[in-house]
Amino acid sequence: MGLRSAMASVFGRGDDGALSVPPMDGVFKPNNRLETAERVVEIAAIDNLTVAAGALYGSSGDALMRIDPKGGAAAIVRRFDGEITMLTASQSGRIAVGVQGAGLALLDGAKQAQVFDLPADCRSCITAGLFRDEDNLALAIGSRRHSWSEWKWDLMSHGATGAVANARVSTGAFEITSGNLAFPYGLAVGDDDCLFVSESWRHRIVSLPTSGTIPRPVLSELPAYPARIVAACDGGYWLAFFAPRRQLTEFVLQEDDYRREMMETIPPESWIGPDFADGSSEEQPLQAGSVRQMGIMKPWAPSRSYGLVVHLDRSMAPTASYHSRADGSTHGVASIVEWGGQLYAASRGAGALIRLGLSASAST
């Protein structure tokens, strides 16, 4: 720690020392739209929604599932050797599956999977994928040091080993196109063919131009940890946030000794930091403490989890938001997909697929 940052930490001044998080106001003003939205089907640890060949797919642990949102039913298509960390589909219906520890598997409609060979440090934390065409698959590698299930370790060790890569399905070629990213968690294509990447630990969306690899921030100072970003039918985007930013977490992230001891002595599920769900444990800080009471937020009782989905316009400006606040349970939404005029969100916290009617406008 340099003298400057040490002084900043003591005085609580400057970018290094001020313990504050961006406000949830304006477009981000909290509402209950996500919390009160329809729960289509309950699936534990549901994540990684994608649409392939006119069907909705998702994952739960190591199971790839085909979900019938009308009937509220889900069927297991296939199980893998590790937790599924990413699902994406091409126009033709080919599904790419990121599997923790195993890397990338490709399914061509049938249940047979073709394993795509990846470097060892890119196999365990594929967080997002995007078929740019039938042959080119863009991949977000959240961390090259930690596996997907160790994401808390990556956050608490200020991980910035994430990368964006391109895999050629036909030849098996694999190329890292941008590195040193702090947990890239979502990918989308911009108007000029650039890639938008949600960089979770830096709470921002960056643009990766087709030529050159220097990321350019297009939306920063976000009040929560961004996860997947997907294209919306109106030309904009949907961005899911899996957990809120809190002053207490920022404090822990500044305090190196405390954090080190916490990581060494306490199990990750009890760490002070963001999470997908409230845990419903009496040992965890009071979730409801974050609810505005008598007009006052209680910073000493911050919630670890939150539900937030935001609509962005073409220029990445937020235009509407859907929330499940600290006193709700539709938390930990990391994956979303717009399909058939509806927005589907996978809430890991609630273990449920959520359907949001897009005809009713969200809070702006």
Place this chain on the structure above:
Amino acid sequence: MNDIVEFKHATKEFRGVPAFRNVGFSLRKGEIHALLGENGAGKSTLTKVLAGLYPLTSGELWVDGQPRTFTSPGEALAHGVAMVFQETNLVPSMTVAQNLFLGEERFFNRLRGVNIRAQQQLQRLSFHVEPTALVSSLGAAKKQMVEIARAVQHKARIFIFDEPTAALTPEEKEHFFALVEHLKAEGGSIIFISHALEEALAIADRISILRDGELVATDQTRNFSKDSIVQAMVGRQLKDALYSGAAAREARPAGRKVLTLENLSMGKAVRGATMSAFAGQITGMFGLVGAGRTEMMKIVAGVLKRDFFHGGRIKLNGRSVRFGVPRQASRHGVAYVTEDRKLDGFFDRMGIAQNIFLGKLVKGANPLSVVTMAQAVREASKWIEQLNIRAIRQKARVVELSGGNQQKVVIAKSLIQAPQLIIFDEPTRGVDVGAIAEIHAIIQELADAGAAVVVISSYLPEILAISDRILVARQGRIVEELSIEEATEEKIMYAAVH
């Protein structure tokens, strides 16, 4: 009849603008009477008439069953009326005893004798204040005790407290309420002005509510609830066409985030304020006196400084900034239009163009360049024309202008800096109706042109009429955000007082 004070058809006007109209208000002997209302409702002016600071324009003031016209506070005090202001009028460098007997000194004074008399006086009132203590060393509540003791020393029987609890800690408030009860038990009559409704409901015998200068309700406290008080405080008919178009208007969408306050703190005035302001949008800020709105924005503009330790963060276009002086803020495109234009807004002996051009100089001119007066006038003339600043003669000094035109000079002084963020603090205070419409139009045009605009106003219809989104401040924090679609006067006031 035991009315000790009675206003009959009382009206007070300032240059034709009524502060209150045709008010009938009475205070009974041995009663605590709470006087409530929005900022600008006329509460303070009414009590200042009783305290001898202003005369009535028409109507009568009766004290002890006799019509009275007090021409000075001294005369009011001679008739037993004492006003205790939020900011006490004590001399901080003198002791409590010296302050108690200030103005009553004998030819030869014995300090010990003064201290003993002060001790007796304070003990009689059960005030635990050391007579030899310097007033500057006392807390707000003890200062009020000294102020009250001084009033009692002058044989006051009618006490007026204007926002007495605004600066007090919860513990000091309890002490103060006990003190008021004590005064009542001693036969005193008390008028209690407060924005804290729960305090009024807790200690008052009767409550009167003023709205837009008219007395709209007087009744026993038990007949009021918080909700009914809020309703009475804001339930005005929006007769004025100036503010009637609010409901039909569509809010502008938010542009990029220009200003972010994160956990901003400054002493007791601003306590962890968090908010944003967006380009192309008018962010209205409402709050009652002491809510900390002005202080928050003055910190942004470099007029005040946040706490040295853990004072929070201000971001301008996503980058942390800390302005030591307003000039730095101006150079970063932040303009603050003061709420007190006469004190901070302009140089009253200078001309219009000179004042406006000062804004440009603040922003930072080339130190090597020479600007002639003709150039300055030419530059300023554009703004004089654009804002329609009217003066009797071309070279009129600003002091000779009407309130509305003075305000437009202050606004022009800010606009000449081409700010990206402009903060208006009570932009239409003391401005005539015609100029209000013009100033509102200027504010709207600024937002339409893409600037981030923050408007602080204590007048709810104004906030509702011009804002695209409304923030409510209370006790140094932003406690509520309302979109223009969902905002009502009741909701805003409810957030401001609860």
